[in-house]
Amino acid sequence: MNQLNVHRQTTSVPNGKSIDIYRPAAPSAPLPTVLLWHGIGPDEREVLRPLATAVAAAGVVVLVPDWRSDAPDGGRAHLLDSLAFCRERAESLGGDAQRITLAGWSAGAPAALGVALHPEVAEGWRPAAVVGLASRYDRPARTTGIPPLDDLAAGRLPTPVPVRLIHGTGDTEIGPEHSRTAAAALAAHDWPVLLEEITADHAGVLASEYDPALGRCRPSADAEVQAAGRLAAHSLAQAAGVVYGA
Template sequence: MPEPQLATTSLGKSVDIHRPEGVTAPAAPTVLLWHGSGPDERDVMGPLARAVAARGVVVLVPDWRADAADGGRAELLDSLAFARDHAAGGRLVLAGWSAGAPAAVGVALRPETAGGWRPAAVVGIAAQYDRPARTTGTVLLDDLTAGRAADAPVPVRLVHGTQDTLEDVAYSRKFRAALAEHGWEADLTEIPADHAGVIMTAYDPAARRCRESRDPAVREAAAVTARVIADVALGV
């Protein structure tokens, strides 16, 4: 894959733009992929972003900081505005890992967060959904049970590792059931991976961050995550 193009949002946050081989304009479906709560960790999502882009999808990975005064809301929504401009009205999917997952799904459940706009679909990876989402400030499970979610549901795809000891797969199972109960098209794909492995990385205790994994088993499992995201973006 070619090296990602570096861009900047209006708030000055860096964005990596991963394009499929041979694509130089926004001619392919676009995914906005949010990292977790580690500050400015777009590099952590690089392995997964490259794997998705290799399937024919443009992937935007912005930095954001969960330790900002607003929990990262302004930076997340600013990156969404950047992605919407970049996609130029084409198919745009939101995806996120860990804390980025409820942030992404929250925009679909509460479109007023983005001025009434809804993504074509959303993908949530390895997360809890019973805590306030960084974009909406509300708990997604509460939004569903209170009937305050969007009245025009979009497809939701969840991916979770069965070996995840930080965010148990039971969280995604519960959320998928709640979505289905309230009329949302929701699927859950479970893979043999831990919290880092689900995005093709391994946690490095010395660096206190995730690094790309070269373990064939990790890469094979996370390739499923990439396929789910790409299929959703391509409308498969």
């Protein structure tokens, strides 16, 4: 992943949680904006650095906040506070506040889709798109407390937004069948959905590998893993509004 053309800064949201902001070094504002949520590991925004860097290099403002799944509310306030921060600050960061894509990896993915299914949790706000990476959607979303598949089965849904699901075919932690099930459920309700399966495991979609000694993912030097990460970054940037080949 090329980091030479990306500027990264760290700041805090009002609740004190850290948030990384990735921007092209010479942006042409306003740029599409992505709020990207990490998985269930508490305060693991650093895990998303390879993916966020690659997406930013494509011409996107990317915000990656810390949140804690072990908080009393399961992380709900941290996640929604970071969304409020993104909506308020996107324009000042060179992003387009009207084109915010909500994305998440692992436990962060149903949290993102949950907001699209329940706009009332964000004062009626709707994302321009949702991107879910390597996740399952039959467990309660950290933002709403309801499994997205249960919402879809109930059928009482808001206006659709585009959804893109990215999953590694070699993911043994959360198998790709979970994204296939979610894609089918979304399509059944006429939500525009695209499922992309890439050759990667659970961490590989981030251009990373799990390190047992660290107890978390770290950037991988493996060429195949890096290639998988580039595919995921390309797909996420495209979902956010980057036009390739123009």
